[in-house]
Structures are given as C-alpha cells and as structure tokens.
Amino acid sequence: MRGKLDLAASNLEQQNAMTKGEANLLRSFGNPQHFLAASIDNFHAYVHDANFSAGRSDLIAAWTSLEPFFKKFWE
8 A cells, every 4th residue: 555655646746736745745644654643554543443543633634634635636
C-alpha cells in the first residue's frame, strides 16, 4: 500500500494535479515514521483493534489531511 501511495503521489504531481506539498502529504500517509491522524497504521488499528478508537478531532484531522487527495482522485 505504501508503494502505491508513493506512485499515486508522484503521478498526480507529474500531471500537475497536485502541488508538491499535497503530494508529500499523501506520501506521509504511508510513512510509518510520520505521526499523522491520517495514517495507514491508524486506519488499520481503527478497523482491527477493539481497543483503538478515533475521537471526533482525530477524524476531522484525518479528513483535513486527506481531503485534497480525495478531491483529485474523484475528478
């Protein structure tokens, strides 16, 4: 999944569909060294760990981080 996110970010950046900053944010989503509310590891835990839950502010922060990508994805 991380490799696919990097590839998608590079592709969208090369097509000028995303700015470099937006593409880097998408890359950070897949990087376990970054602490983001929107991360693959957090999303995995939300689904598979009964003791891990998202608060309202966590979900808002995750959406705010990923909204530019989803807008470009659905265009």
